[in-house]
Amino acid sequence: MSGDPYVWVAAILTLGVFSFLYRDNAFFCFCEHLVVGLSSGYMFCTYWDGVFVPELLAPLWQSGTGENAHLWVPVAICFLWACKYVEKTKDMYRLALAFWLAIDLGLSIPTHMDAGVLAQIAGTLRAPLHGSPVEVAGHLVMILGTSLALCYFFFSREQKGLFGVATKGGTWVLMIGFGASFGYVILSRIYLLIGRLLFLLRDWLGLVG
Amino acid sequence: MKLSVALQKLNALDRRWIFIGVFVAVAVPFFIPVSFVAEPTPTTLTFDRALGEALNRNQPIVLDVDFGPQTMAEMEPLLQAVLHRVFQSKRPVILLTFMTESAAPLRTVLARMEQTYQLRYGQDYVFLGYASAYAYTMHGLGTSFGNYFHADDRGTPIEKLPLMKNVHSLRDVSAVVNIASNSFPKFWIQYAVTPFDIDFLAGTTAVQAAEYFPFLQTGQLKGLLGGGRAAAEYETLLLRSGVLTRRGDATRGLGSQSLALLVILAFIAIGNVGWLAARRAGRTS
Numbered sequence: 297m298s299g300d301p302y303v304w305v306a307a308i309l310t311l312g313v314f315s316f317l318y319r320d321n322a323f324f325c326f327c328e329h330l331v332v333g334l335s336s337g338y339m340f341c342t343y344w345d346g347v348f349v350p351e352l353l354a355p356l357w358q359s360g361t362g363e364n365a366h367l368w369v370p371v372a373i374c375f376l377w378a379c380k381y382v383e384k385t386k387d388m389y390r391l392a393l394a395f396w397l398a399i400d401l402g403l404s405i406p407t408h409m410d411a412g413v414l415a416q417i418a419g420t421l422r423a424p425l426h427g428s429p430v431e432v433a434g435h436l437v438m439i440l441g442t443s444l445a446l447c448y449f450f451f452s453r454e455q456k457g458l459f460g461v462a463t464k465g466g467t468w469v470l471m472i473g474f475g476a477s478f479g480y481v482i483l484s485r486i487y488l489l490i491g492r493l494l495f496l497l498r499d500w501l502g503l504v505g
Numbered sequence: 506m507k508l509s510v511a512l513q514k515l516n517a518l519d520r521r522w523i524f525i526g527v528f529v530a531v532a533v534p535f536f537i538p539v540s541f542v543a544e545p546t547p548t549t550l551t552f553d554r555a556l557g558e559a560l561n562r563n564q565p566i567v568l569d570v571d572f573g574p575q576t577m578a579e580m581e582p583l584l585q586a587v588l589h590r591v592f593q594s595k596r597p598v599i600l601l602t603f604m605t606e607s608a609a610p611l612r613t614v615l616a617r618m619e620q621t622y623q624l625r626y627g628q629d630y631v632f633l634g635y636a637s638a639y640a641y642t643m644h645g646l647g648t649s650f651g652n653y654f655h656a657d658d659r660g661t662p663i664e665k666l667p668l669m670k671n672v673h674s675l676r677d678v679s680a681v682v683n684i685a686s687n688s689f690p691k692f693w694i695q696y697a698v699t700p701f702d703i704d705f706l707a708g709t710t711a712v713q714a715a716e717y718f719p720f721l722q723t724g725q726l727k728g729l730l731g732g733g734r735a736a737a738e739y740e741t742l743l744l745r746s747g748v749l750t751r752r753g754d755a756t757r758g759l760g761s762q763s764l765a766l767l768v769i770l771a772f773i774a775i776g777n778v779g780w781l782a783a784r785r786a787g788r789t790s
């Protein structure tokens with residue numbers, strides 16, 4: 297059994313969280329609130345120490361009227377966000393919102409079109425139809441599957457006849473995709489349980505080597 | 506008739522029996538000395554080949570680690586396997602994170618690696634610490650490291666780190682590897698990999714793996730390790746190539762994983778039998 301007090305605290309809190317599987321209880325609530333409080337405090341301190349002080353306050357303190365004068369712009373934007381909480385100035389926060397949206401969309405729309413849409417279309421169209429029979433079959437399934445799934449999302453035409461068959465096929469493709477994702481979810485969750493049990497049985501109790 | 510009633514009762518099975526079943530299925534294999542082996546799949550072999558090619562280019566690699574305590578059980582074996590592979594090859598590594606809660610577990614892993622491989626901080630590896638505004642930073646690193654990281658995790662200005670002297674942007678590194686439990690691999694592809702044509706590899710949770718396979722097929726992702734199962738496969742590969750000397754936690758969990766999946770399949774079957782029995786009983790009445 298471990299002699300490390302940190303391991304004991306972690307083990308007891310783990311059992312506290314697991315106790316919810318039996319039913320809701322005060323010990324679980326305590327653990328839940330502890331996680332929320334600790335996470336918020338930890339994040340605040342990390343932002344403060346890692347970003348706010350070294351990237352903004354310290355440079356402004358050193359040369360706020362010289363080479364770092366441009367940092368007053370983000371300070372001004374911070375104040376514009378805060379205007380939301382004062383009745384007389386609450387509309388001013390829209391300026392900060394507009395600034396943020398403009399930069400964010402300006403960066404994300406063209407990069408998403410390139411990386412998420414055009415590159416994916418090109419990758420699907422250029423799927424090589426050579427190699428081993430299994431590879432060729434895989435690529436054909438991918439091209440056919442993509443086409444059928446796209447048919448399913450084509451809502452401006454009635455889904456009947458040959459097109460109806462294609463949309464039905466699209467539904468199957470989507471369901472198989474969801475099934476595969478769900479299988480991965482179960483796998484993922486089991487690994488999380490394995491990690492916690494290994495901690496309890498090995499690191500805490502020392503029952504397994 | 507009695508069987509039908511018994512089957513219908515399965516529908517009302519208390520979920521705590523399911524929890525107990527899964528708990529036992531996961532715990533029992535730890536006490537049975539049977540070792541399971543995860544044979545590396547083509548996806549895992551591709552990851553190792555791509556990482557090997559990047560390491561052979563004699564440039565540092567960037568390793569972005571983005572997972573917190575909640576997914577540590579799944580992601581830490583994966584990170585450790587990749588770090589063993591990288592440090593064994595004696596290539597320098599630039600580590601960074603975009604998640605506040607990643608920094609602490611990463612420091613612990615790095616301290617262990619430093620002891621194992623006698624690493625020199627600043628020359629064999631550096632940890633640049635936490636960076637906010639991931640989208641802008643990922644995109645900005647394509648042109649400059651110095652604009653986004655003024656100092657490393659220990660507060661040393663990055664121009665004073667020997668490893669960073671010849672690294673000005675992502676063009677000066679051989680590859681970016683992202684071990685993440687969130688959507689950051691997708692953001693790397695969007696904001697840095699596609700615009701700057703960078704070799705990119707990712708290790709993700711199993712939940713996300715399905716989302717990234719399309720990027721593997723287009724070549725935007727050179728290699729992918731999806732979750733604990735892939736970590737176990739990679740451990741097997743590294744054990745065979747001599748990089749690892751003993752099996753890791755991912756391989757350790759294979760028996761539990763297999764048995765737990767069988768139990769879950771059994772519960773799914775039982776639930777469906779119960780549902781069919783109830784429906785049949787409804788029809789006859």
